Amino acid sequence: MNYIFHILVMLEIYILLALSANQKVGLSGLLSLAQAVFYGSGAYAAAITITKFGFSYWLALPVAILISIIAALLFSFVAGKVRELYFSLATLALQIIFFSLAYNWIPVTNGTYGISGISNPEIFGLKINTPASFAVFGAVWVLLVILFYVWFLKTPISRLIQATRDDQIAVLSLGKNPNYYKRISIMLSAVIAGIAGTLYATYTTYIDPSSFTLDESILILSIVLIGGAGRIIGPITGAVIYILLPELLKFLQMPDSIAANMRMILFGLLLVLIVRFKPKGLFGKYLIQ
Amino acid sequence: MSELLNIQNLNKSFDGVAPVKDVSFAVSKQSITLITGENGAGKTTLFNLITGLVKPTKGNITFNGNNITGKSSLEIARQGIIRLYQQPRLFKNLLVWENLVSAAHNNTGNSFLNLIFKPKTAKQEDETLEQKALDLLTKFGLHELSNQTAGELSYGQQKLISFCMIAMNGTQLALLDEPFAGLNPQTIERFSNMILQMRSEGITFLIIEHNINEVLKVADGHIEMKDGKIKTINDIATV
Numbered sequence: 220m221n222y223i224f225h226i227l228v229m230l231e232i233y234i235l236l237a238l239s240a241n242q243k244v245g246l247s248g249l250l251s252l253a254q255a256v257f258y259g260s261g262a263y264a265a266a267i268t269i270t271k272f273g274f275s276y277w278l279a280l281p282v283a284i285l286i287s288i289i290a291a292l293l294f295s296f297v298a299g300k301v302r303e304l305y306f307s308l309a310t311l312a313l314q315i316i317f318f319s320l321a322y323n324w325i326p327v328t329n330g331t332y333g334i335s336g337i338s339n340p341e342i343f344g345l346k347i348n349t350p351a352s353f354a355v356f357g358a359v360w361v362l363l364v365i366l367f368y369v370w371f372l373k374t375p376i377s378r379l380i381q382a383t384r385d386d387q388i389a390v391l392s393l394g395k396n397p398n399y400y401k402r403i404s405i406m407l408s409a410v411i412a413g414i415a416g417t418l419y420a421t422y423t424t425y426i427d428p429s430s431f432t433l434d435e436s437i438l439i440l441s442i443v444l445i446g447g448a449g450r451i452i453g454p455i456t457g458a459v460i461y462i463l464l465p466e467l468l469k470f471l472q473m474p475d476s477i478a479a480n481m482r483m484i485l486f487g488l489l490l491v492l493i494v495r496f497k498p499k500g501l502f503g504k505y506l507i508q
Numbered sequence: 509m510s511e512l513l514n515i516q517n518l519n520k521s522f523d524g525v526a527p528v529k530d531v532s533f534a535v536s537k538q539s540i541t542l543i544t545g546e547n548g549a550g551k552t553t554l555f556n557l558i559t560g561l562v563k564p565t566k567g568n569i570t571f572n573g574n575n576i577t578g579k580s581s582l583e584i585a586r587q588g589i590i591r592l593y594q595q596p597r598l599f600k601n602l603l604v605w606e607n608l609v610s611a612a613h614n615n616t617g618n619s620f621l622n623l624i625f626k627p628k629t630a631k632q633e634d635e636t637l638e639q640k641a642l643d644l645l646t647k648f649g650l651h652e653l654s655n656q657t658a659g660e661l662s663y664g665q666q667k668l669i670s671f672c673m674i675a676m677n678g679t680q681l682a683l684l685d686e687p688f689a690g691l692n693p694q695t696i697e698r699f700s701n702m703i704l705q706m707r708s709e710g711i712t713f714l715i716i717e718h719n720i721n722e723v724l725k726v727a728d729g730h731i732e733m734k735d736g737k738i739k740t741i742n743d744i745a746t747v
Contacts, residue, residue, distance in 0.1 A: 375615045
């Protein structure tokens with residue numbers, strides 16, 4: 220039973236990551252290869268404040284969000300002014316810088332050894348330290364983020380973020396600053412990825428740089444591509460497929476060594492089929508370009 | 509009629525090539541001025557200079573008494589100058605009414621902080637603007653397009669919708685770049701009527717158009733350009 224709850228927790232973390240990527244890619248049209256950076260900055264901020272300063276989860280969370288916002292702001296001031304391929308290249312550079320920092324800034328991140336002993340969250344003295352309780356905790360976060368989007372997608376600023384995606388020059392001609400809307404989108408995306416990072420760090424109680432690589436960023440992007448960008452349902456579907464696909468393979472009773480590779484082969488195959496036959500993804504509103 | 513736009517000795521040169529040379533003219537409020545000329549006459553560069561997309565080498569542009577020479581496109585657009593391109597630039601994945609509401613300036617919810625700290629005002633204003641957009645579409649007989657995705661509209665419909673965005677934006681001066689290109693006679697007539705109606709509501713127009721006869725039906729003035737200079741300026745009575 221614990222295994223099922225573990226799968227649920229991972230699913231919740233990936234739903235949050237996919238929704239955060241959807242904010243940038245789906246709503247803003249900014250193809251980011253650095254989603255793992257904001258995921259990682261949230262995770263490291265939580266891990267460092269909890270293990271080195273003795274913060275509780277509820278103190279570490281705002282710090283993690285703040286650090287994600289600052290990182291997003293700094294990044295958006297530099298990369299928010301460039302578009303399309305140039306933006307993607309800037310995110311690639313950010314991803315490489317972040318990984319190098321996490322890997323080499325040993326006094327802070329402990330390098331490849333990672334940070335262990337990250338305590339679990341507590342609510343009213345109740346420790347969330349089992350997969351079942353964490354699954355409920357994670358579900359609350361997912362629900363909050365989904366409710367946020369149900370509201371946010373109807374707001375004027377969300378429309379202008381999407382308008383900037385569709386035609387930046389037209390937004391400028393109307394006397395609105397497209398860079399502002401890109402900046403807001405990058406920040407929102409970073410905050411949600413940062414929350415996912417705090418969940419991951421406090422669930423696994425150990426993090427190291429290998430969880431926040433370029434591969435992870437591409438994977439998060441692929442999840443959105445498969446589920447479809449621009450709607451809430453798309454990234455959720457993508458995350459469900461990514462997490463549950465290997466579980467289905469278990470019914471085929473393959474040896475573990477083959478099943479792990481088969482997961483990526485099937486996921487890759489699905490990606491190719493989606494790009495070929497349903498370029499907007501399963502439930503996408505917007506074609507990622 | 510009082511003056512809205514005044515251009516004095518405007519010059520632009522790129523590496524020795526001067527697409528605009530010593531251009532001076534004034535435009536009155538609520539007027540419609542046609543700008544014509546052959547390809548390379550400097551019409552589009554003139555629009556680029558007025559909207560701040562390129563900076564003049566010499567000369568002054570005054571709008572509503574304010575010197576806007578060399579200001580950024582964003583600052584100029586915020587003062588009430590809008591430009592519509594030959595190809596309609598709609599937000600193709602948004603609905604038609606969403607396009608119109610997105611064009612409006614006075615929407616509290618356009619700012620994230622306002623949305624968080626003044627949610628009620630933001631919601632009320634947005635609802636008011638949505639109603640204004642629907643009224644505008646009804647006024648121009650386009651209400652049936654309201655809930656369609658803008659990218660799915662025909663070329664002519666997209667042009668008409670992009671034109672409606674002028675009225676939502678609180679524009680004072682609209683620069684139209686070949687508005688009638690690619691339109692059928694019925695749509696041109698509809699477009700002309702919309703221009704006249706918007707002028708009566710206070711909007712001033714500068715129009716680049718090769719389809720001269722159609723614009724002359726509604727224009728008050730005509731500027732002809734040649735080799736970057738103004739060849740003739742006429743009010744319509746003398747054309």
